[in-house]
Amino acid sequence: MKRPGSVKALEELGRVRLSPNFFMRDFLYSEIANYYGMPNIPDNPELAIEVGQHLAIELLEPLHAQFGRLAIRSAYRSCTVNEFGNKNRHNCARNERNYGNHIWDRVDANGNKGAMACVVSPRFADFLARGGDWRALAWWIHDHLPYSTLEFYPTLGAFNIGWHERPQRRIDSHIKPKGTLTKPGMANHGGRHADAYAALLR
Numbered sequence: 001m002k003r004p005g006s007v008k009a010l011e012e013l014g015r016v017r018l019s020p021n022f023f024m025r026d027f028l029y030s031e032i033a034n035y036y037g038m039p040n041i042p043d044n045p046e047l048a049i050e051v052g053q054h055l056a057i058e059l060l061e062p063l064h065a066q067f068g069r070l071a072i073r074s075a076y077r078s079c080t081v082n083e084f085g086n087k088n089r090h091n092c093a094r095n096e097r098n099y100g101n102h103i104w105d106r107v108d109a110n111g112n113k114g115a116m117a118c119v120v121s122p123r124f125a126d127f128l129a130r131g132g133d134w135r136a137l138a139w140w141i142h143d144h145l146p147y148s149t150l151e152f153y154p155t156l157g158a159f160n161i162g163w164h165e166r167p168q169r170r171i172d173s174h175i176k177p178k179g180t181l182t183k184p185g186m187a188n189h190g191g192r193h194a195d196a197y198a199a200l201l202r
Helices: 007-014 031-036 045-067 079-087 122-129 135-144
Strands: 017-019 071-074 114-120 149-152 159-164 170-173 179-182
Touching: 017 045, 031 079, 045 114, 045 135, 045 159, 114 122, 122 135, 135 149, 135 170, 135 179
Parallel strands: 149 170
Antiparallel strands: 071 114, 114 159, 149 159, 170 179
16 A cells, blocks of 8 residues: 555555554544644555554554443554654654654564554543542553553543563553652562552442
C-alpha cells in the first residue's frame, strides 16, 4: 500500500481494521495536526498497519475486554507532525526517540519495529478520582500483557502503552509516587502482583 495521495485513499487506509474493536482511523487523529493544518499520514502504511495490529490485538483488546472502552488520546504521528510538536514544545520527543514508538512507520535505531498509543480508560479515570492508586493498573498490565513500556500521566490517568519487537518491560509515572515503578533487574519485576490491583477489579 502506498502513502495515501487522495481523500479516497486516506479513507481506505482509515477503514483498515486492526482488531475487532479498532480501526486505523482511530489512531490517526492529532491535535497538533488538526490545529496547525498538517496531514498526519503514514509514509509507509504497510508498516504502520503491521505494528498497529500488534498494538491493538495484543495490548488494547485485552484492556478493552477487562476494563471497557478506551479513548485514544494520541497514537500514530508522522515524522513531520512529531518534529513540529517537538520543536514547538507540544510534548513530543525527538523523532529519533519516537521511531518505533509514536512514529509507527519507522524502525528504531536498532532496526526494530514498534507502536505506541496514549489512551484513557474511563473506568480507570473514575478509579483514580475515587482515590485509587495508579499502580493498580500498572501491575495488572505488567502481569497480563506483553507491553514494552508504560508511562502514566495525571490528567485522566492517561498512559502511554507501547508494543515493541524487543520489549523493555519498563513502567514509569508522572503521578505520585513518581518515577520508575519497575524495570528488568528491579526486585519487584518478577512474580505476580494481584494484591496491588484487587481493588481495581471489584
